[in-house]
Every structure is written in C-alpha cells, then in structure tokens.
Amino acid sequence: MSETTPRLTLPLLQEGQAQKEALHNEALLLLDGLVGGMVEAVGQTVPPTAPEQGQSWIVGAMPTGDWSGHADEIALWTAGGWRFLRPREGVALRLRTNGLRIERGATGWGSGALAASALTIGGVQLVGPRLSGIANPGGGATIDTEARAALAAVLVTLRTHGLISS
Template structure:
C-alpha cells in the first residue's frame, strides 16, 4: 500500500513558511518568508539585548540575551529583527554566524552564541618560547571554534 503524501508547513533548516496549492492570501506567507530571509542574509546584529530597543529602525537585529523582558520574553538566543510589522524572532541553527556590529567581531551559534577570545600575548623573559607556544595554541583553538581550521 502506498503512503499518502505529507507536506511540511515550514522549511527544515530555517523554518520558513511554505506555500500550498490553492492557499488563500499567499502574499502573507511569502512576505513572512522574505522578512526572515532578509534578516538572516544580512548576517549582522547590533549586539546582544535582553530588552527590546526603544526606537529600532527596520532591518536592525539583535541576539536576545539570557534574561529577556518585554517583547523579548521567552526568546533567549534567538535573532530578533525589527520590521515594519514588529519583531520577528528566528531560531538560529548550529554553525550560524552573525557579525556583531557593536563589538566588531563575529559570533557563532552552537547551542548558544560564542565569540573566540583573543589569546594572551607572550611577554619577554626566559619563558618567551613557552608563552609564545601557549598563545599560538589558544589562537589555533579559537580559529577552530570559528570553523576556520578543522
């Protein structure tokens, strides 16, 4: 016996809404998907915020912080993008990166948002070789976390 066809209501990776044959008001579904795509493809966030900014401009986005309040309540770690229709929240997927404009660095999602920390610089003296090796090890680890090295 054949299995009946079953369709998902959202895309598997980003959760974008799907269209169905005969669907009324397709423009609503398409526009919601375009808004999410616009926020994600821009790849930028202003920073981390636990409360919604007072006067955001359309297209601005933030990573929702650990103790969200107001419109951000219950949206920890999601990307919050401001649109003409209000806030849109997007669940990041593992490996997703966003450029933090406030800090001038990238953040990467792996169950939580992280940034590589700069290694300690070696100082002069008898132990400079040991310190230099330790600094390089930290640097290589940070580059691996960003997916630059495997």
C-alpha cells in the same frame, strides 16, 4: 507537507492558500535578517525603544516586554513589528560593535573563534595544526646563556599563542 523549512523554519506556501504573497514576503523578511546578518548586541533582554527597520538582536535568557517568550532567538525589527528566528547550530552573524563573527554552537553563541584546519593567505599556509611540545634548551658542552634565554622566550611565545603544546 510541512509548513516550514527544516533548517531556518521559514514559512512555506501551502496548496490552495489565500494571500500567498503575505507568507512569501514574511519569508523574505526573515531571510533578509538572517543571511549575511549583523546583530546590534548579544544577550540583550529589553527590546530597544526606537529600533530601525532591519536591525536585529540576539535575545538574552530572561527577556521582557515584546521579547517575552523568545529567549535565545534572533529578534528582527520590521515595518510590521518584531519577527523572531530560532537559530540552529551553525548560524553565523556579525556583531556590529566589533565586527566579530558570532556563531551558534550546540551550547549557545560563541564570539570571535574560527574553526579551521589551517590559516592560508595568498596560497601560503601561515598557521596549521598545533605541533607537539618542544623542550627548553639544556645540556651541551658549551652553554650560551643569552642564546638559551632567547630560545626560551621564543618557546614561551609559541606556547602562549597555542602554536605548540607545553
């Protein structure tokens, strides 16, 4: 039997284990810091001097002090000191400074980007997949330069926002 869970590497109780409550409490502390978690900062390498219980950080690439050896892990401060979680792809947290969602991808942490097939609010699709490009207006027997300029501005805006391709 494994000693940890496969996704979050939380400690599992073992048959015949003494003081099971200590291991169970450890797993609860780690879950508390991860599920619906909020981090103070991403990429910090120096542990804070006066963290509050329950606060967490995403450790940077070259950590020092108590965080040494825990690069790219989630550092959670508890009454018993630092606890570390090695995030797996798909773990999502919020960044306290701006409220943005940060997610662990295959190559590292990403911030503020949402992956979706559509944006729907109140049952109404507002944004869907990007459509093919639309050419600027041209040709025709009667040319209205003001209308063409307005249409061109709309097309530039749609391209800038990524709603249509160039």
